[in-house]
Structures are given as C-alpha cells and as structure tokens.
Amino acid sequence: xxxxxxxxxxxxxxxxxxxxxxxxxxxxxxxxxxxxxxxxxxxxxxxxxxxxxxxxxxxxxxxxxxxxxxxxxxxxxxxxxxxxxxxxxxxxxxxxxxxxxxxxxxxxxxxxxxxxxxxxxxxxxxxxxxxxxxxxxxxxxxxxxxxxxxxxxxxxxxxxxxxx
Amino acid sequence: xxxxxxxxxxxxxxxxxxxxxxxxxxxxxxxxxxxxxxxxxxxxxxxxxxxxxxxxxxxxxxxxxxxxxxxxxxxxxxxxxxxxxxxxxxxxxxxxxxxxxxxxxxxxxxxxxxxxxxxxxxxxxxxxxxxxxxxxxxxxxxxxxxxxxxxxxxxxxxxxxxxxxxxxxxxxxxxxxxxxxxxxxxxxxxxxxxxxxxxxxxxxxxxxxxxxxxxxxxxxxxxxxxxxxxxxxxxxxxxxxxxxxxxxxxxxxxxxxxxxxxxxxxxxxxxxxxxxx
Numbered sequence: 284x285x286x287x288x289x290x291x292x293x294x295x296x297x298x299x300x301x302x303x304x305x306x307x308x309x310x311x312x313x314x315x316x317x318x319x320x321x322x323x324x325x326x327x328x329x330x331x332x333x334x335x336x337x338x339x340x341x342x343x344x345x346x347x348x349x350x351x352x353x354x355x356x357x358x359x360x361x362x363x364x365x366x367x368x369x370x371x372x373x374x375x376x377x378x379x380x381x382x383x384x385x386x387x388x389x390x391x392x393x394x395x396x397x398x399x400x401x402x403x404x405x406x407x408x409x410x411x412x413x414x415x416x417x418x419x420x421x422x423x424x425x426x427x428x429x430x431x432x433x434x435x436x437x438x439x440x441x442x443x444x445x446x447x
Numbered sequence: 448x449x450x451x452x453x454x455x456x457x458x459x460x461x462x463x464x465x466x467x468x469x470x471x472x473x474x475x476x477x478x479x480x481x482x483x484x485x486x487x488x489x490x491x492x493x494x495x496x497x498x499x500x501x502x503x504x505x506x507x508x509x510x511x512x513x514x515x516x517x518x519x520x521x522x523x524x525x526x527x528x529x530x531x532x533x534x535x536x537x538x539x540x541x542x543x544x545x546x547x548x549x550x551x552x553x554x555x556x557x558x559x560x561x562x563x564x565x566x567x568x569x570x571x572x573x574x575x576x577x578x579x580x581x582x583x584x585x586x587x588x589x590x591x592x593x594x595x596x597x598x599x600x601x602x603x604x605x606x607x608x609x610x611x612x613x614x615x616x617x618x619x620x621x622x623x624x625x626x627x628x629x630x631x632x633x634x635x636x637x638x639x640x641x642x643x644x645x646x647x648x649x650x651x652x653x654x655x656x657x658x659x660x661x662x663x664x665x666x667x668x669x670x671x672x673x674x675x676x677x678x679x680x681x682x683x684x685x686x687x688x689x690x691x692x693x694x695x696x697x698x699x700x701x702x703x704x705x706x707x708x709x710x711x712x713x714x715x716x717x718x719x720x721x722x723x724x
Contacts, residue, residue: 296497298494302498302562302563302564302566303561303562303563306563306564306566309565314565314566331460335460335463335467336463336467339467344490346474347490347491347494348490349564351478351571351600351609351615352478353474353475353477353478354470354472354475355471355475358467358468358475361467361471365460397567400567401568403475404567404568404614405614405635408615409614409633409634410614410634410635411635415568
C-alpha cells in the first residue's frame with residue numbers, strides 16, 4: 284500500500300512537472316517524456332502487470348490534466364508499461380537501471396509509445412501519421428533516452444556502492 | 448470453469464492489457480460525455496492549482512527577450528492606436544451617414560498562462576481563470592498580437608485552451624486586403640494553412656489573415672497571421688497557402704478571454720435553419 288501511495292504521489296508531481304517545467308527544455312518543439320521514463324522504472328522494479336496498470340493510470344491523469352483527447356495517453360502509456368514489462372527480471376532492477384540497458388529500453392518503448400500515440404492522434408486529420416512518428420516521435424524518443432542518462436548515472440553510482 | 452480461470456491466470460498480463468486498451472478506446476470515443484466533462488473539470492482544477500504554484504518561478508531566460516519584444520510592441524501599438532482613433536472617428540462619421548449599426552464591442556478578461564502542454568502535438572494552455580470568472584467552453588482566447596485559440600474545458604478557477612497549433616482547431620478566416628474567405632487549420636507543420644481558397648482568388652505573400660464574420664465563436668477582424676508562402680499544385684483546385692501566426696507561442700505568458708457570449712439570437716436562428724435542412 285505504502286509503495287503504491289509513493290507511486291501515486293511521485294506520478295502526480297511528475298505529471299505537473301511534465302506539463303509545467305519540461306516545456307522549458309524543448310528543442311525545436313521536441314520535449315522529453317519523463318512519464319515514459321517513470322513507467323519504465325516501475326516496469327523494471329515491479330514487473331509487467333504493475334507497469335501496465337500504472338501506465339494506464341498515469342496516462343489517464345495526464346489526459347484529464349491536458350484537457351483534450353481523453354484516453355490517448357492512457358492507451359499509449361498502458362502499452363509502454365506492458366512493453367517495458369518484458370525487460371523485468373527478478374532482483375535485476377538495479378542492474379538494468381544502472382546500465383545503458385535502461386536508456387535502450389526507454390528508447391525502444393518511447394518509440395512504440397509515439398507510434399501508437401500518433402497513429403490514433405492523426406487519425407482523420409490532415410497530419411500524416413508516418414511523418415509525425417518519424418519526425419516528432421523519433422526525435423522525442425531520442426531526447427527522452429538522452430534524459431534517461433541522468434537517472435541511469437544515479438543508479439549506476441548506487442549499484443557501484445552496493446557492490447563496492 | 449476452473450479451466451477458464453486457469454487460462455485467465457496464465458494470460459493475465461494480456462487480459463489486463465486488453466482491458467485497459469478497451470477502456471482507453473471507450474474514453475476516446477466519449478470525450479464529449481457530460482461525466483467525462485465533470486471529471487476533466489475537477490482534474491483541471493487540481494492540476495491548475497499545482498501549476499499555479501509553479502508559475503511563481505519566473506523564467507529568467509525569457510524575461511530579457513520578453514522585455515525587448517514588449518518595448519517594441521508598445522511603440523508600434525501607440526502609433527497604431529493614434530491611427531485607429533482617427534480611423535474610428537472617420538468610420539463613425541461614414542457609418543452614421545449610410546445608417547450602418549456600430550460593431551458590438553466585447554468584454555475581455557485577462558489571464559495568466561500557468562501551464563503549457565506542447566508535448567507531442569497536444570498543444571494546450573492552462574489559464575488561471577475559470578467558470579467563476581465567467582469563462583465557458585468555446586470562448587475565444589486572444590492576445591495583443593492576435594488570435595491564440597479557444598477554451599475547451601473549465602473548472603471553477605482554471606481553464607484549458609486549445610491553441611492555433613492543434614489538429615482540432617479550425618477558424619473561419621479571410622484575407623484582409625481582398626476579403627477572400629477560407630479556413631485556417633494546422634496540418635502538423637511549422638506554419639498554419641489557409642484552406643479552401645480557389646486558384647482564381649487574389650492572395651499574395653504578405654497579406655494579413657483575420658477572423659471572418661461568419662464564425663459563431665470568434666469575433667470578426669481579429670488578426671491571425673501573415674501569408675508567407677503560396678503554392679499551386681497542378682490538378683488541385685485550391686491554393687496551398689502557408690500562414691505564420693502573429694502570436695509567438697513560445698513566449699506567450701498573458702492572454703485575454705473574450706467572455707461576451709455570442710449573439711444568442713443569431714445562433715438560435717442559424718441552428719433552427721440547420722435543423723430544417
């Protein structure tokens with residue numbers, strides 16, 4: 284229960300942070316998706332089911348906070364949680380989080396997230412889904428992966444302390 | 448029965464995924480449902496409150512640039528105000544001569560942007576005014592530079608607006624110089640598009656696009672942007688026109704919501720005609 288309450292509080296503040304602060308880090312309108320990093324962290328710590336459920340909840344709160352397309356982030360972040368859950372290994376969380384595998388997982392699932400997101404978002408509009416996925420989606424995935432280096436270095440240090 | 452339970456337990460991850468995917472699609476299809484509106488309004492209130500707390504931290508990198516832009520704008524606007532004063536007097540004189548009615552002025556409520564969601568083309572802004580200040584869904588948002596967007600959801604003290612760079616945003620527009628009508632929309636590119644302008648119509652680069660008087664939501668003659676590129680594709684009846692918006696969304700911090708409701712008599716008449724059709 285305590286763990287879930289912690290996840291809820293952290294998720295809520297990360298959602299506000301994503302809307303309010305992360306926009307300041309935008310490069311040519313590309314912003315990193317810290318919520319995807321957080322869901323991958325949950326997946327590596329708690330497994331596929333927990334990450335799928337938290338992915339849905341985080342996406343849904345983000346949808347309601349953003350005010351439009353209710354269900355879009357819920358869908359794409361559910362899939363992020365599910366996909367990231369495949370990399371879960373018992374007692375291997377810190378090993379994954381403190382290595383470049385964390386960055387690679389974020390890159391892969393972020394791309395999947397953006398592909399699902401734009402497939403639905405651009406449906407019935409003048410925007411081409413493929414162009415959106417490969418221009419904005421790919422750039423966002425790489426930017427998100429680059430930001431993942433920060434927590435990765437933190438966990439890497441934690442891992443070396445743990446072994447040392 | 449036990450076998451079914453065993454199958455569900457064996458593939459529980461997939462059942463959970465399928466369940467959430469179905470719920471997400473149901474939510475996507477019920478975006479206009481009143482219950483969804485109520486939850487959205489409550490969430491905007493909670494998130495808006497936290498965003499407002501964050502908003503007291505100034506963006507120091509933008510302050511200097513904003514200052515310069517505002518100084519230039521103040522000089523240009525004072526010059527324009529003088530010219531407009533003279534034009535208004537002339538206009539009033541001429542209108543009274545031909546017996547035209549004066550345009551109705553609208554009430555504007557100032558608002559601070561306390562949140563910008565420009566992530567993955569979502570492109571919405573959160574304002575620190577809401578239903579308590581008279582803000583309602585579909586009310587236009589403007590700034591001193593021109594059209595910004597419209598309100599899509601509101602709670603008591605906060606509201607969320609859709610900006611021009613959003614795939615769901617459409618506004619009836621016209622070229623100020625030639626009065627040619629079209630529709631402003633966004634197709635995911637760097638600029639806006641002015642659509643439905645036949646190749647035979649007179650539109651040039653540098654022309655100003657303003658809101659048209661046919662819109663039920665937006666008042667007429669609000670500046671939208673400037674035509675920067677016109678291309679004509681063979682086999683297409685319409686021009687492909689790119690418009691750069693007048694509003695700089697990256698540095699936008701304060702806006703105004705037009706809180707005067709649209710002319711209810713006109714709206715009712717138009718709706719009744721639509722029903723007959």
